[in-house]
Amino acid sequence: MSRLLSFTDHLQRSATGKHWRDDDSDDGSDERQSRWTRYFPLCILLVLMVAPHPSLLLVLVNHYLRTLHEPITFLVHLCVSYTLTFLSFASLIICVVRDPGPVCLENPAQDDGQISARDEIGLREALMGPPDEPDDGEITPLKWCRKCWAPKPERTHHCSLCGRCVLKMDHHCPWLGGKCVGHRTYPSFFHFITCITLFSAHVAYLAGTAFWWSFNNPASIFDEVTPLHELFLLCAGVIFGLVVGSFMIYHIYLISTNQTTLESLSPFLLLRFIPPLPSSLRLSDPPMEHELSYTQRRLVRNAHRAVKLYDLGWQENWAQVFGWRKSGGWVPRVLYGGASPGDGRNFPRNPRAQDMLQKLANALEIADKEA
Ligand SMILES: [Zn+2]
Ligand SMILES: [Zn+2]
Structure with a gap:
C-alpha cells in the first residue's frame, strides 16, 4: 500500500x-x-591550489629574473603556471556548479x-x-x-550521499563540494585532474632545476630563503603530481575502456545485464550479489575483467566523453573540458558483450547446479 x-x-x-x-x-x-x-573539503582544496603561488612567484622573480636574468624563461614559466591555474579553476567551477546529471x-x-x-x-x-x-x-x-x-536510465546510479540519482554516475567526490561526478561534469572533472597534474609537474620541474642550480652555486644565490621555497615547491609538485597523476592515469584507462569508476570497481553490476536464467535455479532473475556462491562470484569477477559492456574501441570511447567528432567546440574543451555528447540515458553496447554475458549466464547456471 x-x-x-x-x-x-x-x-x-x-x-x-x-x-x-x-x-x-x-x-x-x-x-x-x-x-x-x-563544502569543507572544497575549501581545503582551494587552499591547496592557492598555497604554492606565493612561493612560486618568489622563486620565479628571485631565481629566474633577478639571479639568472632570463626574462624569457621567467615569462614562459609564468604564463604556463598561470594558464594551468586558470584552467584548473575553470573546470573546478564547472564541476561544483553544474548539475552532474539530473534524471x-x-x-x-x-x-x-x-x-x-x-x-x-x-x-x-x-x-x-x-x-x-x-x-x-x-x-x-x-x-x-x-x-x-x-x-x-542505463548507467544511472542513486547516490545515497546526494540523495538523488545521477546520470552515468562516475563517483561521489567530497572534494567538489560533496557532489557527484556524472554525465554532465565528467569531462570537466578529467580536465581538472589533468590540469592539476600538469601544473604539479611544471612546478616540480621549475623548482627542481632552480634548486639544483642553487645547490651547485651556493655563492651566487639571491638569498638564503629562496632555496627553501624551491625545495618546498619541488616536494609539493612531486607529491601532488604523483597522487593526482595516478588518478588521472586511472581515468585515462577508464575512458579508453568506456567504464565509470563505479562500473570498474563493482563487478557485480554485470548481473543486471546477463540473459534470463532458468527459474529452476536458486538465483533470482537477475541474480543478486548475496545469492552467489564463492565459485559464482569468481566467475562474475573473471567475466568483469573480460567484458567491458560499453567498450567500442578507444577512439569511439573518447568521443563519447569529449565529442571529438563534433566540428568546432574545441574552445570549451580546452577551457573547462566541454560536455559529453548525448543525453546520458542511452549508450551503445559492445557488440561482443552479449555473447560473453550469455557465457557467464551459462557458467552461473552450471555452477548453481553443481552447488
Ligand atoms: Zn535515485
Ligand atoms: Zn553524490
Missing part, C-alpha cells in the same frame, strides 16, 4: 512539474549544516501527466518487485529508483 501511495505521489509530482530535489527544503537546519560540512522529466508527454512507453516498463517492474526486498539504493536490477521513485 505504501508503494502505491508513493506511486500516487510520484504522479502528482509529475503532473505539477515539481522536481525531486525540492525535498531538500524540507530538512531545515540539518540540511544547512550538512551543506556547510560538505529530470524531459518527455513533454510526461509533463502532461502521461507516462511514456519506456517508463511504463519501469513502473510495471517497480510495482511488481518484492516489497520487502532490501535495497541500499546503490545497485538494483530494476530500471527504477525506489529512493527517488523515478525511472532510472
Whole structure:
C-alpha cells in the first residue's frame, strides 16, 4: 500500500512539474549544516591550489629574473603556471556548479501527466518487485529508483550521499563540494585532474632545476630563503603530481575502456545485464550479489575483467566523453573540458558483450547446479 501511495505521489509530482530535489527544503537546519560540512573539503582544496603561488612567484622573480636574468624563461614559466591555474579553476567551477546529471522529466508527454512507453516498463517492474526486498539504493536490477521513485536510465546510479540519482554516475567526490561526478561534469572533472597534474609537474620541474642550480652555486644565490621555497615547491609538485597523476592515469584507462569508476570497481553490476536464467535455479532473475556462491562470484569477477559492456574501441570511447567528432567546440574543451555528447540515458553496447554475458549466464547456471 505504501508503494502505491508513493506511486500516487510520484504522479502528482509529475503532473505539477515539481522536481525531486525540492525535498531538500524540507530538512531545515540539518540540511544547512550538512551543506556547510560538505563544502569543507572544497575549501581545503582551494587552499591547496592557492598555497604554492606565493612561493612560486618568489622563486620565479628571485631565481629566474633577478639571479639568472632570463626574462624569457621567467615569462614562459609564468604564463604556463598561470594558464594551468586558470584552467584548473575553470573546470573546478564547472564541476561544483553544474548539475552532474539530473534524471529530470524531459518527455513533454510526461509533463502532461502521461507516462511514456519506456517508463511504463519501469513502473510495471517497480510495482511488481518484492516489497520487502532490501535495497541500499546503490545497485538494483530494476530500471527504477525506489529512493527517488523515478525511472532510472542505463548507467544511472542513486547516490545515497546526494540523495538523488545521477546520470552515468562516475563517483561521489567530497572534494567538489560533496557532489557527484556524472554525465554532465565528467569531462570537466578529467580536465581538472589533468590540469592539476600538469601544473604539479611544471612546478616540480621549475623548482627542481632552480634548486639544483642553487645547490651547485651556493655563492651566487639571491638569498638564503629562496632555496627553501624551491625545495618546498619541488616536494609539493612531486607529491601532488604523483597522487593526482595516478588518478588521472586511472581515468585515462577508464575512458579508453568506456567504464565509470563505479562500473570498474563493482563487478557485480554485470548481473543486471546477463540473459534470463532458468527459474529452476536458486538465483533470482537477475541474480543478486548475496545469492552467489564463492565459485559464482569468481566467475562474475573473471567475466568483469573480460567484458567491458560499453567498450567500442578507444577512439569511439573518447568521443563519447569529449565529442571529438563534433566540428568546432574545441574552445570549451580546452577551457573547462566541454560536455559529453548525448543525453546520458542511452549508450551503445559492445557488440561482443552479449555473447560473453550469455557465457557467464551459462557458467552461473552450471555452477548453481553443481552447488
Ligand atoms: Zn535515485
Ligand atoms: Zn553524490
